[in-house]
Amino acid sequence: MAVPTSYQDFTETLTSATPPTDWPDALKAMWLAATDNWEASHDIAQDMFNETGSWIHAYLHRVEGDKFNAGYWYRKAGKPFPNISLEQELQEITTNLLER
Template sequence: MLDSYSNFVKSLENDRPKEHWSEPLKAMWHAEKGNWERSHDIAQDLHTTIGSWIHAHLHRQEGDKFNAGYWYRQANRKYPTNTLAEERREITEYLLA
């Protein structure tokens, strides 16, 4: 696993995430790389609170506020007011903690 957000950011230079990473962390890696489809494919198969949070973020990014709102509720989170980049970092740091 990674020990810091800065190491995660450095990993974005690679062609793919590390195989031993958790699925949620891989989803965030793909989101940071701009691969919405791959990130969404992973997130929709995560039937957990964190999966719902990632799923919500992706639909927020997509501009689908209604669908995002549903997934934020599933994740027990309020609809965020921070930027998408700030939320990606927040989710990633949560996963790294």
């Protein structure tokens, strides 16, 4: 399956059993996060040694409710701790990935 071109296209894939295997890891991690598979998403994010991986990692710890750990990862990502909902941040990260 081709990489979606919009967030709406991305959300339409969430009914599948798994994310497409040919997607970039970051997008797979966000798909897993969007389908409440925190552990699998975290496994991908913690193996991404860049700002994108840190941003996803931060978001996941925010989902978990661990503000201290999330704060560390937001700093590693060069991002401020967000004042938006988790749903808005999921869309923001995913849209950022799709626009690359």
